[in-house]
Amino acid sequence: MTFGKYIRNARENRLSEDRTFSVRQVAQRIGVEPSYLSKIERDQVAPPSEATVRLLAGELGEDADLLLAMAGKVSGDLRNIIMQRPQLFAELLRQLKDAPDHAIESVAREIRDGDW
Amino acid sequence: MTFGKYIRNARENRLSEDRTFSVRQVAQRIGVEPSYLSKIERDQVAPPSEATVRLLAGELGEDADLLLAMAGKVSGDLRNIIMQRPQLFAELLRQLKDAPDHAIESVAREIRDGDW
DNA sequence: TGTCATGTGTACTACATGGTACACGATTTT
DNA sequence: AAAATCGTGTACCATGTAGTACACATGACA
The missing domain is CATH 1.10.260.40 (lambda repressor-like DNA-binding domains)
Known part of the structure; x- marks a missing residue:
């Protein structure tokens, strides 16, 4: 589409x-x-x-x-988040590239629940 | 700089x-x-x-x-990763925005070690 | 001392982006 | 039947992006 x-x-x-x-x-x-x-x-x-x-x-x-x-774009605020710590987020995203949806969701949930 | x-x-x-x-x-x-x-x-x-x-x-x-x-840019391959699942990665990145470096590193490590 | 490489100033350019302005014929509404 | 609304075609435009082309003065160096 x-x-x-x-x-x-x-x-x-x-x-x-x-x-x-x-x-x-x-x-x-x-x-x-x-x-x-x-x-x-x-x-x-x-x-x-x-x-x-x-x-x-x-x-x-x-x-x-x-x-x-x-539209082939990425939200400006996400770009800014990445640009703050480009190497860290680059590594993370490349790791997550082929991870299943539920893995990404669960990571987001973990972080949201603040257990770091 | x-x-x-x-x-x-x-x-x-x-x-x-x-x-x-x-x-x-x-x-x-x-x-x-x-x-x-x-x-x-x-x-x-x-x-x-x-x-x-x-x-x-x-x-x-x-x-x-x-x-x-x-240079104010984000790598094209990272953009592509995000655009595959924009909502998922948008949520994740916004959660991680203020997380400390070590938290992001440990998340990347977890994924790399494949425990999902 | 003549040659050569160096960094830089000026001028110009092709293409992409993100639209506006306005007219037209068809349809709908009153 | 007149007026308003509709979607769309054509033409145009300002700004940004990503450079090229070339000349010039300076300093190294053989």
Whole structure:
């Protein structure tokens, strides 16, 4: 699924229950030209900037990290976290590359519960 | 320490023991114009592309992840790892943001030792 | 003393990014 | 039937990115 198709789908789902989710009105609410949003949804242009993806995510009730990934980007705050300690996080991520989801979840849970 | 100063410093250290580490010769070995490397080292231009940073790291025997971080970038392979499972890694990284170094190291060690 | 390598200043460039502006025909609403 | 709304096509643009090309003055050195 491309970024555009995903957005179009999400927006149309909303539209079916709320007719303010037209291309024009959503575009206006997030502050871009309707024709631009239209092109985004048909993958006629590259996915928009991180800021615009976030606005879109908020508007459509979608997860920003997921949408950003579909847009080929990584959230700026995550980039900053990595850049603070690049070698440490580089090693960690490369270790976790092929780990199963539940392993990553359990690591996150351990840390959240503060047992370090 | 800026990217430029760090590179200049690293290169001059090498130069003191091996006179092939002049701006011109290093530039030639990594395939850029000498004037460009000169400007990079004096922070007169933004840090170069990821590819060039990597060549520079290899040439100077420095850690690529560290250099990339100084250049305000995150390694493309790490970005790809995150984009495979953006929500999972987003949560993990945000949890680890303020964790002490040793906690991150121990997590990496646990995973490496395969106990999941 | 002439040659050669060194670092750097100036000017320019190709391509990517992230959009805007506006008109048009089709459909819907009143 | 008129007015408003809809999605979209075409054209354009400002800024950023990642450099190249080349000349110049300086210092080493043989």
